[in-house]
Amino acid sequence: MEWTGTLILLLLAVFIFCHLLISPKRKQWHKGRLPPGPTPLPLIGNFLQIKPTETFKSLLKLREKYGPVFTVYFGTRPVLVLCGHQAVKEALVDQAEEFSGRTTMPSWEPSFKGYGMGFSNGQRWKELRRFTYTALRNVGVGKKSIEERIQEEAQFLLEEFRNTKEKPFDPTFIFSWAFANIICSITFGNRFDYEDKEFQALMVMTNQFFRAMSTSWAQIYNIYANYLNYIPGIYNNIYDCKDMKVFVAKRIKKNQETLDPNFPRDYIDYFLIQMEKEKDNPSSEFIIKNLEANVLNLIIGGAEPGSSTSRYGFLLLIKYPEVQAKVHEEIDRVIGRNRVPNIEDRRQMPYTEAVIHEVQRCSDVLPMDLIHMVICDTEFRGYHIPKGTTVYPLLSTVLHDPTMFKSPNAFNPENFLDENGRFKKNDAFVPFSAGKRICLGEGLTRMELFLFFTTILQNFQLKSLISLEDIDLTPQMSGFYNIPPFYQLCAIPR
Structure with a gap:
């Protein structure tokens, strides 16, 4: 009993100490005129309204009461929540500069610690993003050479499907290998054999990273990190990519040992060459x-x-065989059964293009986007948002906005087709986010999806092992990321 009392007193002292530390900061936030939201309690904020293990669902419920723009408190930290196409567009596109900041989710901090273009701000972000865009162009992204690499990888992917010999299989890692090999060829200068143990281990680590970031623990930690960090050993429960960092460090060292500045082979080489150019600059970001x-x-x-x-896409195609049949028909008519698909075919295949867009919309893999931050005091919809305010643009609410899509909550390729069956763009199509922080790999991923999908569907019919009505599209995990459910399919040669 005495030990319990001591522990309670200790915890109380810690919370009071934390409160004293953050009180000046709270006063700073209250200088702003933030949008309304549920009344926060001292220290714990909107703990009663936000279930930490279901952050996204909790925010959707609050939208019903407070509208498309509202404020919640994660502990003592105010968070501006944006819902729907119009609100997200006004922030990320119309006021792109003001909303261009990034703040790292606490669960990601041990992995990146403010370095790299993904979670940095200011001059570091601008320099690294500008350099990366140029370097990716130099290694072929956006050019014919990268299309050829994807076409080559599609043939390796096709061979893996053939090797299943019509038997049931789980496509999880087959797709991971294919997509990873494209980025590895860009970053490291070479693809890996699918049987390579080191490569397979890298894919397992990547998969584990997304699973770890979507656990209930990660969601709790992202809200209450300011308090939880006072508990000794808390960082032991946070995934820090240490094995992935070891893999990357080894590859960088290999490039350093074989670098020829006159013939850069990949992204790492271009970065190392820039490091050498700026070696005498003490403030250089090329480190x-x-x-x-x-x-x-x-x-x-x-x-x-x-x-x-x-x-998700292949799961949807086996659940909706009539959609798969229409894609098969368009492939046969435009490409045929023998020629390798190319990116120019996309212009003549509006239905297939609409299906792939609808797959991206419905898969909704990043429902809350990466966290944004306003970089200066900002006026937004009549409110005053103080510099440094965290912003959650709920991309899922844009991708399912009923004002922008005919069938917002159903899989329907006609969401991207006009009355004449032509492909129709939609401003609410934001799976890669929007504004200045839009994903640099948007064009590359769209090319990969088209060429991988058409290559597989040109050669195979996809079939389910269970009745269509029993196919469940519910993510196996949903937090920062929507992780697809496990399933098996059969690939039947056409």
Whole structure:
């Protein structure tokens, strides 16, 4: 009993100490005129309204009462929540500069610590993003050479499907290997054999990262990190990508040992050459820590989202065989059964293009986007948002906005077709986010999805092992990321 009392007193003292530390900061936030929201309690904020293990669902419920723009408190930290196409567009596009900041989710902090383009701000972000855009162009992204690499990888993917010999299989890692090999060829200068144990281990680590970031614990920690960090050993429960960082460090060292500045082979080489150019600049952002973080950003962002989208896509195609049949018909008519698909075919295949867009919309792999932050005091919809305010643009509410889509809550390729069956763009199509923080790999991923989908469907009919009505599209995990459900399918040669 005495020990319990001592512990309670200790915890109380810690909370009071935390409160004293953050009180000046809270006063700073209250200088703003933030949008209304549920009344926060001292220290714990909107704990009663937000179930930490179901953050996204809790925010959707609050939208019903407070509208498309409202404020919640994660502990003592105010968070501006944006819902629906109009609100997200006004912030991320119409006021792109003001909303261009990024703040790292606490669960990601041990992995990146502010380095790299993904979670940095100011000059570091601008320099690294500008350099990365140029370097990716230099290694072929957006050019014919990258299309050829994807076409080549599609043939390896096709062979894996053939090797299943019509038997049931789980496509999880097959897709991961294919998408990862494209980004690996860009970053490291070479693809990996699918049987390569080191490569397979990297894919397992990437998959584990997204699973770890979507656990209930990660969601709790992201809300209450300011308090939980006072508990000794708390960081032991946070995934920090240490094995992935070891893999990346080894690859960087290999490039350093074989670098020829006159013939850069990949993204790492271009970064190392820039490091050498700026070696006498003490404030240079071209340092090893930023290179390691950038490579991690590229691998994580370039492999798993495309893989997850494809897994959702094939699940949708087996659940809706009539859609799959129409894609088969268009492929046969435009490409035929023998020629390798190319990206130019996309212009003549509006239905297939609409299906792939609808797959991306419905898979909704990043429902809450990466966290944004306003970089200066900002006027928004009549409210005053103080500099440094965290912003949650709920991309899922844009992708399912009833004012922008005919069938917002159903899988329907006609969401992207006009009355004449032509492909129709939609401003609410934001699976890659929007504004200045839009994903650099948007064009690459769209190319990969088209070429991988058409190559597989040109050669196979996808079939389910269970009745169509029993196919469940519910994510197996939903937090920061929507992780597709496990399933098996059969690939029947056409």
